[in-house]
Amino acid sequence: MTITATSLRAKFATAGVIAAALALASCSPSAAPSAAPKTEFNIGWSIYAGWMPWPYAQQAGIVKKWADKYGIKINLVQVNDYVESVNQYTAGKFDGVTVTNMDALTIPAAGGKDTSAIIVGDYSNGNDGILLKGANSLAAIKGRQVYLVELSVSHYLLTRGLETAGLKSTDVKTVNTSDADIVGAFNAPDVNAAVAWNPQLSVMKGQAGVSEVFSSAQIPGEILDLMVVDTATLKANPNLGKALAGIWYETMALMQRQDAQGKAARAAMAKLSGTTPEVFDQQLKTTFLYADPKAAAAAADAPALVSTMTKVRDFSFSKGLFKGASSADAVGMAFPGAKTLGDPAHVTLRFDDSFMKLAADGKL
Incomplete structure (x- = not known):
């Protein structure tokens, strides 16, 4: 795509x-x-x-x-x-x-x-999601750098997801990444956490070893x-x-x-x-x-x-x-x-x- x-x-x-x-x-x-x-x-x-x-x-x-x-x-x-x-x-x-x-x-x-x-x-009922490499639980995001468009709905989704896992915003470090660049950034071996929306989300989910650990479907409306x-x-x-x-x-x-x-x-x-x-x-x-x-x-x-x-x-x-x-x-x-x-x-x-x-x- x-x-x-x-x-x-x-x-x-x-x-x-x-x-x-x-x-x-x-x-x-x-x-x-x-x-x-x-x-x-x-x-x-x-x-x-x-x-x-x-x-x-x-x-x-x-x-x-x-x-x-x-x-x-x-x-x-x-x-x-x-x-x-x-x-x-x-x-x-x-x-x-x-x-x-x-x-x-x-x-x-x-x-x-x-x-x-x-x-x-x-x-959004799944158009937005949090992705991790090498883990299938949101709890594993703690301590990671998370690539996303800062101050966006993606940032909001991350905050809501962290709340459900009993984590705080300070438990991760966000890396501001434009929507145009986030697919390429997530391809890098050292990038292991990201938040994105479709259609990039579906492309990124297709990578080997990637799991969607939280999505907007979990905060409907x-x-x-x-x-x-x-x-x-x-x-x-x-x-x-x-x-x-x-x-x-x-x-x-x-x-x-x-x-x-x-x-x-x-x-x-x-x-x-x-x-x-x-x-x-x-x-x-x-x-x-x-x-x-x-x-x-x-x-x-x-x-x-x-x-x-x-x-x-x-x-x-x-x-x-x-x-x-x-x-x-x-x-x-x-x-x-x-x-x-x-x-x-x-x-x-x-x-x-x-x-x-x-x-x-x-x-x-």
């Missing part, structure tokens, strides 16, 4: 990106600022199995169908660098973007950009992939949220089908992501898609989401990703049912279940 930078969800935020985001706002408002109604919107996306329904929907005319229904125009814009797509959203170039829950928190929300997660699309939209834009233009939900769930229903049409849709998504249908289907097997809007809304409403985001924000704060903040509570989050986490006067990340519920109730 050939791995390229454009075929991955590069799930990390550098300190420079965080600093740039924080420079956008010196304080975080408790309510979203006002925005004007408009009819044309730009949504950024990057290549990852769980996000390929978006460009496919554009290619298949599903985006236009739903945009026309609400009298708007939606432009889906591919950005080859995932971090850059989130950074551009944070800077105001995009009205929405595909992003992980951790990066939604640490880039736009931590930078003061009020952001609403309107679609909980999927969670913690590494989430979202569609987020600028809160002020959404408030002024609720039809954008309705159209996006309509696009997503129509495409989900199509790609879940096991007939010729479903197979053709998945094959088209594979081609758009630069891989084969077989490889794409393997990636989908370790991606838990919330194809049913009722299930997605339930995930957004569940107490488990608050627990997950508590873990994510505590990890992020411990790694200095809330630059200049004195506590993990500095970045406020809001959840369905008026639940909040952190400072309720400075909420900048909101999990909005309303559009998923409209889809579930057939009211789009």
Whole structure:
């Protein structure tokens, strides 16, 4: 398998990106600022199995169908660098973007950009894993150098894995390695521990003597992939949220089908992501898609989401990703049912279940 930078969800935020985001706002408002109604919107996306329904929907005319229904125009814009797509959203170039829950928190929300997660699309269910050479137990990682993309979801996975083994972050030493270089680095004889995501993960697991000792399947629901939209834009233009939900769930229903049409849709998504249908289907097997809007809304409403985001924000704060903040509570989050986490006067990340519920109730 050939791995390229454009075929991955590069799930990390550098300190420079965080600093740039924080420079956008010196304080975080408790309510979203006002925005004007408009009819044309730009949504950024990057290549990852769980996000390929978006460009496919554009290619298949599903985006236009739903945009026309609400009298708007939606432009889906591919950005080859995932971090850059989130950074551009944070800077105001995009009205929405595909992003992980951790990066939604640490880039736009931590930078003061009020952001609403309107679609909980999927969670990693084995797409991310910890690998060891010459051992089949996570306990054997103690004292090793672990190669990974630091301050990333991989770093978060490592921390959660260590917790389950009764170990601390200080029991290992991390070696920052880019997603483009990690397969080559793990090939070196003296490198015996790494954390990676697919498709690199599957390539690295294929080496002789390598065992996957922990994966995201053991922390289901913690590494989430979202569609987020600028809160002020959404408030002024609720039809954008309705159209996006309509696009997503129509495409989900199509790609879940096991007939010729479903197979053709998945094959088209594979081609758009630069891989084969077989490889794409393997990636989908370790991606838990919330194809049913009722299930997605339930995930957004569940107490488990608050627990997950508590873990994510505590990890992020411990790694200095809330630059200049004195506590993990500095970045406020809001959840369905008026639940909040952190400072309720400075909420900048909101999990909005309303559009998923409209889809579930057939009211789009």
